[in-house]
Amino acid sequence: MARLTTTLLLATALAATAACSKKRPEVLPPAPGEAPAATPAPGAPPTDGVAPGSAADFRRSITSDTVNFGLDQADVDATARTILDSQAEWLQRYPNVRIQLEGHADERGTREYNLALGDRRANAAKNYLAAKGIAASRITTISYGKERPLALGSDEESWAQNRRAVTVAVTN
Structure with a gap:
């Protein structure tokens, strides 16, 4: 009697799991790294899937998102000005985009000193x-x-x- 009950329970469990199995979709999505080829409409400019005004557009359109600094420095030099000028130009085209400036320091110095130095660097870029x-x-x-x-x-x-300020476009 116990053997019959066990057999019936096992058969019921197998039938239940077979009924719940997923069916293979008729059309499979592309494999990772593959993208379907999209053809732009006639007369439309070619796009690469990056939305204008997006964080990806920001990274693609600017000279760099990173400004580097000298040892214990937070002043914006000529190289940094060129980078920040390209960022300012992009930001003027997209007035609704917000940015976050991240200040960083190298490993030397105390935690408190480096936090203050990173803050000065981020604020120098902001200013x-x-x-x-x-x-x-x-x-x-x-x-x-x-x-x-x-x-x-x-x-x-x-x-x-590691002595840097990084500009990150914040999209909603």
């Missing part, structure tokens, strides 16, 4: 963009100090990469 006509209300700043290094290593090359 430059504001002087170029970008509303300060569109710009927020945050300092990560030495907590988010771009390059791992304890050498001058790594430290130079």
Whole structure:
């Protein structure tokens, strides 16, 4: 009797799982990395799937999203001005886009010192963009100090990469 009950329960469980199995869709989605070829409408400019005014458009359209600084420095040099000028130009085309400026420092120094230095770097970039006509209300700043290094290593090359301010377009 127990054997019959076990057999019936097992058969019921198998039937239930077979009934719940998924059916294979008739058309499979493309494999990762593959995108269906889209043909633009006649007379329309070619697009690469990046929406104008998006974060991806920002990264694609500017010289760089990163401004580097010297050791214990927060002043905007000529190279940084060129980068920030390209960002300001893009931001003027899209007045509804907000940005966040992230200040970073290398691993040397105390946590508190590096947080303050990262803050000065982010604010230096913010002040430059504001002087170029970008509303300060569109710009927020945050300092990560030495907590988010771009390059791992304890050498001058790594430290130079980590002394930076990064501009991130914030989309809603």
